[in-house]
Amino acid sequence: MITFTDVENNEYQAQCEIEKTDAVNGEKSLSGTIYFGQDVKANIAKGWTLSFLDEEYVVVTYTKNDKENTVAFSAVQAFFYKMSKTGFYEKWNGSHPFASYLDALFAGTGYTYDNTASVAAFEKQDWGMSDRLSLFNDIIDQASVEFSVEGTVVHVVPAMGSDLSTIVRKKFNLDTAEIQTDNTSFATYGRGYGAYSKPNDTTSKRLEVEYKSPLYNYYYPKFGAIEAVPVADERYTIAENLLAAVKEKVDKSWAISLTLNLVDLQSVGYKYAMANPGDYITVIDESLNFSDKVRIIKVTSDYDIRGTRTKTEVECGSLSFAEQQKTSQSTLSNVAAGKIPVPNEWLTSQVQLATNSLLAARTELKFTDQGIIAIDKSDANKVVILNSAGLGVSTDGGQTFKSAITADGVVADRLFGNLISGITYETKDAASGYTIRLKGGAMELLKGDDLVSGINQNTSGSTFNNFEGHTLSLSQTNASGVSTEVLAIPSSSTHDSPKLSVYGKINTRLKFLSDGVIQADNLLWLGSLNGVNIGAFGSDGTFTHRIDATSSEVKVFGNFTVYNGSKNAAQVTRDGIRATPAYELAENYVGDIGEGKTGDDKTVRVDIDPLVFDLINTDKPYQVFLTAYSDAHFWVSERGKDYFVVSSDSPDSAFGWELKGKRRGFEDQRLVDTKDTYEDLEKMEGLIPNGNQNVQSNS
Incomplete structure (x- = not known):
């Protein structure tokens, strides 16, 4: 009985004939016909699911046949349906x-x-x-x-399935077979192109390799080099890795497709497990002159209304041609002819005897000349063996032991535990050639055989080392896996000339200390060949406030505020360098100074310099201060927009004048509040060590 579930999770029972298809990286799917189960046949609809062999499937199509009173349906495994929707x-x-x-x-x-x-x-x-x-x-x-x-x-x-010790042989458990070869992609020669010698220059020389297959010389006289599509991948920096990729592409260019029907011997008591998609099996068919190891790509099984598997059709693809050459064809022929027994790595008579004995016994264990052997009754591919050589766990009927403990060490696909202790641990990425090695309390990072960087410990602490000719980067990565470099030791850095590149934002205060005390000679120098820019980003992302220093001058953009000091110009005097403080006002003024002389009419017009006029706003009151250079009395008789008039009580009288006008754009500023508090100043490295010395009492 098959359990169907509607959208409201109500369950119904039905009897069906089902065809189940499993493929490597393909959808698990069902197609079936419902014969018994009136509720299912009458109400099946969109959103219904069914459970078959402990897996959930979603019904995608259904067709009702009123004449035969049946319903045909198709369904896909829930993962594929949900992900596709x-x-x-x-x-x-x-x-x-x-x-x-x-x-x-x-x-x-x-x-x-x-x-x-x-x-x-x-x-x-x-x-x-x-x-x-x-x-x-x-x-x-x-x-x-x-x-x-x-x-x-x-x-x-990396790859599904196991390399099984199963042999499928004509007239034993092979009913029919059909072999199809495909040489449309066949190649005997290939090229590979890897990283550029200059990473940012696509015109520079690239890493280049070529490969000729064992069949190259055989086909060359008639066809020349039969070329595969080149492998072009800048991530390859090691020739051996690139060559391996090209070799794999050429060697796998000749495909063999095999379709066969297996008689399901489990129904008559044969306990050896049927193969699954991804598994490798050995097929022998004398009538087709075929004996080879092939990989199962798809398995299609038919089940009757009682849930019994009645037929299994298997579609296989071969190993690459190069891998086929590793298989001894003479051995296969002798096995097929019955001249020699099946080799131990396939299925020994001793293992077969032990298997039958274990399955018939009350216990799972049996002592044999190979040691203590345990075989899973429901899946004979799962084997455990214990003998004087060690302990091994196999998933392919004892052909290989991917998990084992021997005198040579421990082999395992996965290790789990709270602590793994040892002397050396190494992991390597075959594609890039990068290796991480943990050795003697230190970590080494290698590119091929070249030591790139590492972490070491010594008496003074831990050290992260970068070896010359390589770049060591510290990067920030977002949720999408995109990285931005923050800090780096460039490849041009050497032991005698160390260099550091900073690309990120520094969110800290820098202090330079000597034995924990700030010293005057511990200076911070920021410099470059062309200049230094120090600034803060504005809301638009630009440096709206900054200081630019070059070899000839220093420029300040934005307001410039001095705390606990004065703005000075350094002047050379006969008694050394002296500071001349800037003149400070409560408001923002621009000034100009000059001399003049009244005429015979006792007046003179003084025009404001056009450039000074551009700096000040004469719509606001401006001030003119006069100094007499003759025996006369002077006053400003008129203040115009771009001029002023000076009068005197005597003709032809000399005087000096000083003009002060409010800076254009800053007319309303007066003793601007910096928004800093006394507490803020106390944090600024002792600006007010004895209280606020700038405040005086009115009392």
Whole structure:
């Protein structure tokens, strides 16, 4: 019986014939026909789900056949349906870590992921604004990884499946087989182009490699070099890694597709597990002259109304041609002909005997000449062996032990624990060639065999070392995985000429101390070849208030306020350098000084300098101060907009004048409040150590 659930989570039972399809990185899907279950047949609608083999599927289509009183339907596994119906409303550009893409896609979906694949950051252009399933498949393809779904957890792995010891042989458990080859992409030669010698110059020389397959010389006389599409990726900086990528592309250019039907021997008591998508099996068919190791790409199984699997069709693709050459064809032929027993790494007679004994026994354990062997009764691919050599755990019937403890060490896909102690730990990214090594209480970071940087400890503390010729950066990364450099030791820095580049904003007060005490000779120098700019950002993002210092002058933009001191000009005198303080007023004035002489009519017009007139606002009252240089009395008889008139009681009389007018744009300023408090001044390194000495009493 199959359980169906409607939109309101009401459950109904039905009997169906079902065809189930599982594929590597493809949708898990069902198609079926409902024969019994009137409530389901009458009411099935959009939003219904069903549970099959402990997995939830969403019904996407259904067709009612009134003549036969049946309902045909199709359904997809819930993950694929929900992700395809959920949008991602952002658009990303640039390079991001693989985990950042996954985090963004899985956020808020109810699904989580477990990633065990090592994938370097990669670049996308206009990635987003689509359904999450399409975007997920896109980055899975880009990263060249695979995935499987278990409940609400999506497992991202370098490759699915296991290399099984299962042999599928004609007239034993192979019913029919059909082989199809595809050489449309066949290549014998490939090239690779990696990083530029100058990273920011695309005209500079690139890292370049080439590869010729074992079949190159065979096909060259007739076709010449049969070239694959070149691998062009600037992330490759090591020739060996780039060559490996080109080699893989050429060697996998010849594909073999195999479709076969397996007789499900489990129904007659054969306990060895059927293979799953991603698994590798060995297929032998003498009539087709085929004997090779192939990978299962898709499995389609038929189930009757009792839930019994009645037929399984498997679609396979071969290993690459280069990998095929590693398989001993003579051994396969001898096995197929029955001349020699199946090799131990496939399925030994001893293991077969032990398997039968264990399954028939009351206990899971059996002592054999190979040691103590435990085999899972429901899945014979799961094997544990214990002997004098060590302990091993296998998921492929004992062919390989990916988790093992021997005298040579511990091998495992994953290690879990609160503390892992040891002498040396090393992890390496094959694509980029970068390595992190923990060794003797220190950390080393390497690029290939070249030591780039590291963390060491000594008697004075911890040291983060950057080796000459490399850049050490401290960056800030946002939620999208985009990084901005904040602090860096550039590659041009050396031991004798150390350099530091600061790109971020410094949010602190800098103090330069000697033994914890501020010293006069502990100076801070800021300098560059062309000049130094110190400023604060305005609301529009520009430096509205700043000081610009060059080799010839210093400019101040914005208000300039001096605390606890005066504005001085330094003058050379016969007794050394003396300070001449600036004249301070309560209001903002601009002045000018000159001399004049009244005429025969005892008056003279003095025109205000046009440039001075531009600086002052003569619409406001301005002041003229007169000094007599003759035996006469002087006064200002008229103040015009751009002139003033001086009169005297005697003709032809000399005088001096001083003009003071309010600065244009600052006419209303008078003793401007700085908004600073006494408490603020106390924080400014002792500006008022004995109280406010600038305030005097009126009493």
